[in-house]
Amino acid sequence: MNFKSPARILKVVMTHSLDGTSRETRLDLPTRKAIKKIEFTPEFMGAGEYKIEWRALGTDGHVIKGDFSFEVSG
Template sequence: MKSHLALAVVASLLSGAVLAHSRSESTTPTDGAKIAETPQMIRMIFDDPMRITTVRLVNADGTEMRLDGGTGLEPSLEFIAEPAPLAPGSYRVEWRGLASDGHAMKGSFSFEVTD
């Protein structure tokens, strides 16, 4: 009985620690979107303030594309940048940042420009 209680306490502490980290709640374009033209913006909304340290937009070949806007040292719930015109193809947004609790975080999402 005591071991079950101890296990439950450890499990709840671990789940709380996982939930404490910021994560991307939504993106523009949405992950996996197929869009007809260059998006007006690359946007990420986080569930807790995030200090974005790096954002890269790369094509299918791994070539980095220009993003205007950018990283800020102040924690924010939102990141917005404007991409340069994009040719049809697949793109991936890769980001890194620091959560409000100081943990390093990273993520990515992809979209495709069809024409």
């Protein structure tokens, strides 16, 4: 994940869905510092849909959030 300006990550949740079953995993944060780039290597759960939801605190004090999804076919 990349940010235009430094942000402090507060929370990242990965939801894995397959055949109507979903499992949420809260990812461990690699740092508590304000950063512009952060990398995660979450546990691979095989085929299905993955949704990553994140929340961060910008240097201006505003909370920013977003999400993205991808699918693994198999």
